[in-house]
Amino acid sequence: MQNEQIQITLTSTKKPKPDPSKLGFGHVFTDHMFMMDYHEGQGWHDARIVPYQSISLEPAAMIFHYGQSVFEGLKAYLTKEEEVLLFRPDRNFKRLNQSNDRLCIPEIDEQFALEALKKLISIDRDWIPAAEGTSLYIRPFIISTEPYLGVAPSKSYQFMIILSPVGSYYKEGINPVKIAVERQYVRAVAGGTGNAKTGGNYASSLKAQEIAEKIGYSQVLWLDGKENKYIEEVGSMNIFFKINGEVVTPDLNGSILEGVTRNSIIQLLKHWNIPVIERRISIEEIQQACHDGLLEEAFGTGTAAVISPIGEFLWQNEKLPVQDGKIGKLTRELYDTLTGIQNGTKPDPFDWCVKL
Ligand code: COI
Numbered sequence: 001m002q003n004e005q006i007q008i009t010l011t012s013t014k015k016p017k018p019d020p021s022k023l024g025f026g027h028v029f030t031d032h033m034f035m036m037d038y039h040e041g042q043g044w045h046d047a048r049i050v051p052y053q054s055i056s057l058e059p060a061a062m063i064f065h066y067g068q069s070v071f072e073g074l075k076a077y078l079t080k081e082e083e084v085l086l087f088r089p090d091r092n093f094k095r096l097n098q099s100n101d102r103l104c105i106p107e108i109d110e111q112f113a114l115e116a117l118k119k120l121i122s123i124d125r126d127w128i129p130a131a132e133g134t135s136l137y138i139r140p141f142i143i144s145t146e147p148y149l150g151v152a153p154s155k156s157y158q159f160m161i162i163l164s165p166v167g168s169y170y171k172e173g174i175n176p177v178k179i180a181v182e183r184q185y186v187r188a189v190a191g192g193t194g195n196a197k198t199g200g201n202y203a204s205s206l207k208a209q210e211i212a213e214k215i216g217y218s219q220v221l222w223l224d225g226k227e228n229k230y231i232e233e234v235g236s237m238n239i240f241f242k243i244n245g246e247v248v249t250p251d252l253n254g255s256i257l258e259g260v261t262r263n264s265i266i267q268l269l270k271h272w273n274i275p276v277i278e279r280r281i282s283i284e285e286i287q288q289a290c291h292d293g294l295l296e297e298a299f300g301t302g303t304a305a306v307i308s309p310i311g312e313f314l315w316q317n318e319k320l321p322v323q324d325g326k327i328g329k330l331t332r333e334l335y336d337t338l339t340g341i342q343n344g345t346k347p348d349p350f351d352w353c354v355k356l
Contacts, residue, residue, distance in 0.1 A: 004047055006034075006116055010123070011051035020131040023167035025304060030124040030136075034116050034161040037145075038106055044159065047112075049120055052162065060147035062154040067200045070099035071141035073303040074260070075166075076121055076356070078128040078136075079344030084121060084356035086138075087303075087342050089114055091260045096140060099196040104153035105142055113140065117161055118356055125356075129165045133173070135342070137166040137304065169236065169304040170218055174335060176311025176325055177300075179234060180217035181283055182208045183316065187232060187255075189225035194232070194255030209235055217314060219300075223283060225255065231281045237300030237308060238262035241286060242330055244294040251278040261301040265334055267350060274330070283315055290320040297328030307335040 011031045018028045029052050036047040063069055074092040077085045093110040100107055117138065121128075128136040140161045144154030170177055185208040188194025193201055208220045219235035231250050233239055238259040240249045247269055252258055269276040289295040290313075298310040309332075311325035322328075327335075340346025341353065 004045065006119055007046075007048040008119075008123070009048065009050045017127065018165060020129045020134055020165075020167075023129065023134055023165055024171075025166045025169045026137065026164055028165055030127040030163040030165070032120060032123050033163070034120045034159075036116070036159045038157040038159070040155040044106070044108060047116060049116075049123060055158070055160075057145055058147040060149060062144040062146050062148055065149065066144075066151060067198070067203070068103055068105065068144035068154055069142060069199045070096060070103050070105060071139060071197055071199065072096045072099075073197075074138045074140075075303055075342070076128055076136040076138060077343040078130045081344070083344065084125060084128060085342065085344055085353040086117070086121075086356065087354075088260050088264070088352050089117065089354055091263070092140070095197065095258065095260070096142075099198060100142065102193055102196040103198055105144070105157060108142075108159060113159075113161075114354075120161055120163065121356060124163055127163065127165050129167075131167075133339075134165065134167050137164045138162075139164065166304075169302075169306075170308060172218065172308075174309070174327065176309040176322070176327055177218040178216065178312040178314070179219055179221050179300075179310050180212040180215065181313055181315040182212075182220040182222055183228065184208070186225035186228070187222040190254045192225070192255060195252070195257055197257065205235055215314075221283075221313065224253075229282050229284070231283060231286070232256045234300045237302035237305045239300050239310075240265065240298065241281065241289075241295065242297035242328065243286075243289045244296070245275070247274060247276040247330075248281055249276070249278055250281055253280075259301055259303075261303055261306065261338070264338060264350075264352065265301050265307070268334060268337060271349065286313065287315055287318070287320060290322070295320070295322055297331050298322045299328070299331045299334070307331060307338060309335075 072092045146154040222232040224230040309327040313320040
């Protein structure tokens with residue numbers, strides 16, 4: 001599908017690097033980006049790495065009107081030996097194509113996309129932060145570009161990859177976050193786009209998120225769109241609970257995102273012989289477990305958030321504390337192991353990391 005070379009144009013003015021202790025998430029971008037175009041009849045073409053720059057689109061470009069777009073998030077890490085490791089990049093490009101399929105966007109060549117990403121990172125390698133808890137966040141995305149106001153799949157697209165040196169996603173870092181369980185709004189329904197990574201899912205989540213933040217909660221926990229009863233996921237993370245010695249997480253029911261970190265945590269737990277079950281979990285079950293003293297730990301997982309302990313849920317005006325608001329033992333072990341595998345300080349028994 002993609003036999004062409006990648007054209008490379010390097011910047012003549014390199015930007016200053018940010019202070020690694022003040023990184024936060026998603027504000028700073030590296031010197032270069034990857035781009036590739038699609039036109040009906042021509043396929044994907046003109047793969048290029050260019051200086052990070054603004055793009056120009058017609059106001060009628062379909063992305064602005066009907067939101068036909070997909071994205072991914074993955075990370076690269078610099079090891080102590082100065083090697084660069086990518087964490088499970090094949091999974092992200094595979095999921096990008098699954099999202100493409102749902103959004104009627106033409107498939108990309110996953111292998112070619114990975115090679116392009118490696119090339120881009122090797123050019124901007126000196127942007128990968130080395131400090132503990134930092135990494136290079138990678139954002140591949142595709143937008144529809146055809147200037148047309150009819151509702152139909154676009155006939156042209158742009159695929160881009162941008163890079164951003166990041167610290168922790170939440171201001172709390174590895175300290176537990178407080179999550180409000182959403183009662184009024186829903187994120188997704190079966191048959192919708194909940195399991196695709198598309199911008200609209202996040203746009204429709206903002207209202208509830210804003211309300212939660214106003215009352216001191218970092219994110220919302222979404223319940224299912226039909227009965228408003230079963231737990232789905234948190235704003236930017238999948239969710240896990242440890243209840244009476246057993247780990248449970250919502251099953252992939254078609255409306256939640258199939259997280260790469262979620263999958264990695266399930267594999268790690270199985271490897272450690274810790275019971276982990278994917279199933280429907282009602283919010284009442286979590287409330288009851290909390291009342292009975294059986295809700296031992298709760299944490300979210302995601303590429304941006306990594307593993308984020310949850311210290312409290314708010315459900316129908318009742319505060320449900322977890323571990324007295326402190327990080328649980330298993331959550332800590334999972335965090336240390338996963339981040340150790342990712343940054344090369346711990347063995348990688350599953351061969352998850354790909355060297356640049
Ligand atoms: C990620 O974890 O990479 C995500 O895509 C979540 C994002 C919305 C910050």
